[in-house]
Amino acid sequence: MKQLVVSLIEQSIATLKQSGAFDTDLQANIQVENTRDKQHGDLASNVALTLAKAARRNPREIAQMICDHLPAATEVSKTEIAGPGFINFFISQDATATVLNSILELGDQYGQCQVGADQHVQIEFVSANPTGPLHVGHGRGAAYGASLGNLLSAAGYKVQREYYVNDAGRQMNILAASVWLRYLALEGETMPFPSNGYQGEYVKDIATALHKRVGSNLKHSAAEVSKDLPADAPEGDKEAHIDAIIDRAQQLLGDENYQLLFAAGLDSIRDDIKDDLADFNVTFDNWFSERSLSQEDQIERAIKKLQDNDHIYEQDGALWFRSTAFGDDKDRVVKRDNGQTTYFASDIAYHLNKFERGFDTVINIWGADHHGYITRVKAALTAMGLDAERLVVKLVQFAILYRGEERVPMSTRSGSFVTLRELRDEVGKDASRFFYVTRKTEQHMDFDLELAKSDSKDNPVYYIQYAHARICTILAKLAVEDMTWDQTQGLANLQLLSETAEIDLMQQLALYPEVIASAALAYEPHQVAHYLRDLAGNFHTYYNAHRMKIDDAALRNARLTLSSATRQVLANGLQLLGVAAPERM
RNA sequence: CCCCUCGUAGUUCAAUGGAUAGAAUAGGGCCCUCCUAAGGCUUAGAUGUAGGUUCGAUUCCUACCGAGGGGACCA
Numbered sequence: 001m002k003q004l005v006v007s008l009i010e011q012s013i014a015t016l017k018q019s020g021a022f023d024t025d026l027q028a029n030i031q032v033e034n035t036r037d038k039q040h041g042d043l044a045s046n047v048a049l050t051l052a053k054a055a056r057r058n059p060r061e062i063a064q065m066i067c068d069h070l071p072a073a074t075e076v077s078k079t080e081i082a083g084p085g086f087i088n089f090f091i092s093q094d095a096t097a098t099v100l101n102s103i104l105e106l107g108d109q110y111g112q113c114q115v116g117a118d119q120h121v122q123i124e125f126v127s128a129n130p131t132g133p134l135h136v137g138h139g140r141g142a143a144y145g146a147s148l149g150n151l152l153s154a155a156g157y158k159v160q161r162e163y164y165v166n167d168a169g170r171q172m173n174i175l176a177a178s179v180w181l182r183y184l185a186l187e188g189e190t191m192p193f194p195s196n197g198y199q200g201e202y203v204k205d206i207a208t209a210l211h212k213r214v215g216s217n218l219k220h221s222a223a224e225v226s227k228d229l230p231a232d233a234p235e236g237d238k239e240a241h242i243d244a245i246i247d248r249a250q251q252l253l254g255d256e257n258y259q260l261l262f263a264a265g266l267d268s269i270r271d272d273i274k275d276d277l278a279d280f281n282v283t284f285d286n287w288f289s290e291r292s293l294s295q296e297d298q299i300e301r302a303i304k305k306l307q308d309n310d311h312i313y314e315q316d317g318a319l320w321f322r323s324t325a326f327g328d329d330k331d332r333v334v335k336r337d338n339g340q341t342t343y344f345a346s347d348i349a350y351h352l353n354k355f356e357r358g359f360d361t362v363i364n365i366w367g368a369d370h371h372g373y374i375t376r377v378k379a380a381l382t383a384m385g386l387d388a389e390r391l392v393v394k395l396v397q398f399a400i401l402y403r404g405e406e407r408v409p410m411s412t413r414s415g416s417f418v419t420l421r422e423l424r425d426e427v428g429k430d431a432s433r434f435f436y437v438t439r440k441t442e443q444h445m446d447f448d449l450e451l452a453k454s455d456s457k458d459n460p461v462y463y464i465q466y467a468h469a470r471i472c473t474i475l476a477k478l479a480v481e482d483m484t485w486d487q488t489q490g491l492a493n494l495q496l497l498s499e500t501a502e503i504d505l506m507q508q509l510a511l512y513p514e515v516i517a518s519a520a521l522a523y524e525p526h527q528v529a530h531y532l533r534d535l536a537g538n539f540h541t542y543y544n545a546h547r548m549k550i551d552d553a554a555l556r557n558a559r560l561t562l563s564s565a566t567r568q569v570l571a572n573g574l575q576l577l578g579v580a581a582p583e584r585m
Numbered sequence: 586c587c588c589c590u591c592g593u594a595g596u597u598c599a600a601u602g603g604a605u606a607g608a609a610u611a612g613g614g615c616c617c618u619c620c621u622a623a624g625g626c627u628u629a630g631a632u633g634u635a636g637g638u639u640c641g642a643u644u645c646c647u648a649c650c651g652a653g654g655g656g657a658c659c660a
Binding site (some may be wrong): 005025031033035036037039040044048049052053056057067081083084085086129166168169170171172200210239278316317318319321329330332333334336337338340342344369370371372373374375381395397398400414438440441442443444445446448450451462463465467469470471473474477480481518522526527530533534536540543544545546547549550584585 | 587588589590591592596597598599602603604605606607608609611616619620621622623624625626627640641652653654655656657658659660
């Protein structure tokens with residue numbers, strides 16, 4: 001419809017140029033937008049305002065000229081000039097109602113579009129360290145990434161969803177050591193738990209499972225383990241203390257048994273995260289192991305690539321990437337003087353790997369605490385001869401948790417956090433998903449657990465689901481009143497849908513494909529959430545004002561057809577957000 | 586000190602540079618002999634401060650104030 005109006009305006013301007021009223025070289029940038037206020041018609045263009053300067057006339061005069069020369073179109077019932085020079089278009093009821101044909105024909109495909117043009121996009125998100133269960137802080141990134149993936153798919157992109165498993169770093173060794181100490185305790189070998197170890201109950205659970213499986217095979221005496229360890233905090237250095245325990249574990253257990261221990265922690269937590277996310281309706285196509293990078297020499301290869309391009313230098317025994325040449329604040333170490341590559345080096349290799357897999361666009365969803373990495377990662381990509389523009393980093397601001405007035409402190413290490421699982425149990429999957437994804441990612445958000453738990457009516461997701469369920473119930477209970485719904489008859493009688501509420505609802509339904517395209521291009525699923533809220537509101541208003549189960553068969557069929565189309569769009573939108581569309585509530 | 590994000594009704598959030606800044610909740614007042622009142626109607630209420638860019642700024646730029654997060658040969 002927008003396209004039609006644009007072309008009408010184009011034709012009018014062309015006519016005016018031919019008649020000499022406008023200069024032939026006048027360039028018109030024709031924008032047509034949906035009006036916010038129905039008094040301004042259905043579509044509006046500001047073209048006259050933008051032409052005012054070039055044409056040296058006042059905007060209202062130009063608008064009048066354009067209106068006078070618009071070709072006739074049955075879809076447009078009326079045009080008006082308003083305000084400073086807007087041209088408002090009123091769309092006929094007939095043209096509006098045709099959207100119901102599309103919706104019912106396309107079903108769950110309605111709203112899909114091809115703005116993605118089959119481009120391959122990878123979305124990497126969550127990627128939390130597998131050192132403990134996900135907490136509510138991860139929930140936002142999970143909800144956003146999953147919804148974005150669905151949205152981009154609907155918009156015609158080929159999407160791969162990936163989780164980067166940080167299974168290579170020191171934190172994983174700390175986890176292994178933590179599991180070991182809990183395991184030893186089960187064997188009666190107790191020693192003080194390191195202040196820097198992972199203290200959560202889940203570590204004990206992993207130890208218990210491990211103990212059940214391997215018996216005493218990993219046992220060493222507490223005296224042996226704790227002999228000559230550097231002091232823990234507060235007297236000593238907690239980092240040196242935990243590192244010494246890790247070294248001790250590797251010495252005493254040997255490589256094979258240490259790997260067994262390590263894998264027990266990693267596998268258990270990764271599987272748990274996988275289940276946790278699946279229950280949150282978040283699934284991945286690929287779980288990418290950081291360790292696979294070093295096993296396949298990809299890190300060395302990435303560093304070599306930077307070296308070949310002359311962006312690496314040696315200083316103080318370490319290898320540095322000259323990222324300042326690409327706008328970074330300081331140069332970054334990729335290989336330490338002890339020969340170990342840094343986390344950043346893994347990141348470079350990982351991103352090189354991603355681009356080598358042939359994605360047109362690579363999207364990283366990162367927590368706001370990672371913003372400092374954007375510049376350096378993009379610098380590395382550029383230095384390796386890749387187009388850094390193809391890496392899109394979306395930062396997700398933290399959700400600040402409240403319990404009523406009180407702020408909930410969050411810390412993984414101390415084990416004092418609200419897990420995502422607890423949130424789901426308390427608030428519910430649908431409400432949590434919707435709550436997270438209703439805000440745009442840049443917005444800092446307050447998450448009040450008390451509010452979310454205590455009274456679920458405060459959450460608009462139920463309002464939308466309720467609209468869906470209402471329609472389902474109406475259709476399901478027709479038989480009780482000896483009534484039928486004939487969709488073909490309904491579509492043949494769409495001209496009967498002339499109430500304001502009906503026209504508003506149809507117009508809202510017609511907007512859905514635009515919302516999908518717009519939300520996808522902006523990477524903003526929250527647009528869909530807000531749209532659904534509005535759509536549900538339109539339906540509730542309609543429902544309260546007019547009856548659908550009525551004796552007049554023609555009108556009944558038409559109204560039920562409209563309701564059914566509304567149900568379809570609500571279901572399609574909720575599906576994108578990973579929220580259920582219940583048939584009754 | 587430097588960098589990033591954000592400041593909009595009492596509260597939680599919207600608003601491709603456009604017309605009278607929208608919802609939801611909380612507060613006033615109404616609507617179930619009627620398809621689900623988890624609903625509807627109605628009323629009241631907001632752009633942190635100061636400049637700039639222009640026909641027009643919540644939106645773009647600068648400074649300041651306030652909130653959150655970064656600034657390792659840690660991951």
